[in-house]
Amino acid sequence: MTTTRKSDTIFSKAFDEFLSEIAELASFAARFFREGIKPPYEFKEVLNQCYEIGIKSFILVSITAFILGLVLVMQSRPTMVEFGAGSFLPAMSSISIVREIGPLVTALICAGKIGSGISAELGSMKVTEQIDAMEVSGTNPFKYLVATRILATTLMIPVLTVYADCISLIGAFTGSNIKDDVNLTFYINRVFEALHYTDIAPAFIKTFFFGFIIGLVGCTKGYNSKKGTEGVGKAANVSVVVAMVGVIIIDMVVTQITSMLGYL
């Protein structure tokens, strides 16, 4: 403590901010596990939120996933053909899609669309005293608003990811058919030959964590947002950044773990 820091450099300031960010999220997560999973449950509200998430991100996920699958094949095809590996194209694209592109893109889109939406919604509810109003109406707002949303994102991001994987594979199939003539049955067979349990399981499991972090960050930022409309806007903005970084960090950690387990 006695050693005086020369100056609050940009770096140390950023590091402090990073730590306080983690602390804020951790205490909110702890509250979720303490309060959110005790009865009475708000099943109806969870379903409601799942539906909202699905509706809000469905089109965006469809378009992005399709285009990415298409572009992936179109871009890798020349190189693969050059090395005489053109027939590996379905295998390569399906592994890339299922392992990385599908989960990551879905999570990033949802961090932008769903995470910011949650934090703006909760932030404005806080500022306009709607959260207080719930509390005096016999409702625990943490359970009714926060726990339901975190649960909903945790459940829905995996569902959306599976959907995105399928759409992306269709995009890849379309991409293969631009230059070559690929039979659909043949393509599907090659895809399923290439995909193993060890590709699918870790990729699927990590999407639950992606969903959890997106919901957690959105709710934390919204629920703790400062008074005033500026505070709400800022909360939404910060929540997108933090959720995206969180998703990427989780992705890295999961990849490390799967590689250590020998699944890579």
Added chain:
Amino acid sequence: MATELNSAADQKVTGKEPVIEIGHLKKAFGDNVVLSDFNLKIYEGENVVVMGKSGIGKTILIKCIIGLVKPDGGLLKVFGKDISKLNHQELDDMRTRIGFVFQSSALYDSMTVRQNLEFPLRRHRRKKITGTLDELVREALHNVGLENTIDLMPSELSGGMRKRIGIARSLILKPELVLYDEPTTGLDPITSEEITRLIMDLQQKYKTTAIIITHDTVMAREAANRIVFLWKGIAYKEGTYDELIHDQDSEIKHFFTR
């Protein structure tokens, strides 16, 4: 001192327990001392108006009463029960007897007017209600003269309409005590007067006790049995409207001759 004597005298006359009893209430946010030693007793059927400058702690005071804000110290009894000693369920039960009209109306943006009004009815599961949800919602809307808004979203309502729906929602459980947080602020004089009259009519109809926070001197004159002037964290002055407008204290003069 005079305050306490007055209240004691009141109690002797009416012989009733106060509905709200606040003694030496304290609340601070860090260095910002909002309530330092606040004392007040409110009896059944009384309309007490709380006045004071913006940011002085009026909202915090009534949020303490309904248990949304935890005081740092002092005594706070509502319906004879010490708020700080209630468990979760008891607090919820007590809240069914209190209506709270929020400064910002606090209508749920994602719900229609009907769903907004149904919310307290559905969520306070232990409160016994007479009549169907639909009947109660329609009665509440009829009380504030806005029956035709039942299927609108809050975003489709004007500021004055939102205030009224907020009042309707707070009264839907037929509370015995109502806490109004600036029900007329930001409205034109005519609408303000309408809302003042509405509040007084409802008061007559349901025989409620009320705390009304307002900057509106017209409303204070019309509605108050007693006015409490909050300043520097204490109940700085207390009296009827006529007493306060003739008060020589510069703080209070300033407030009433604005």
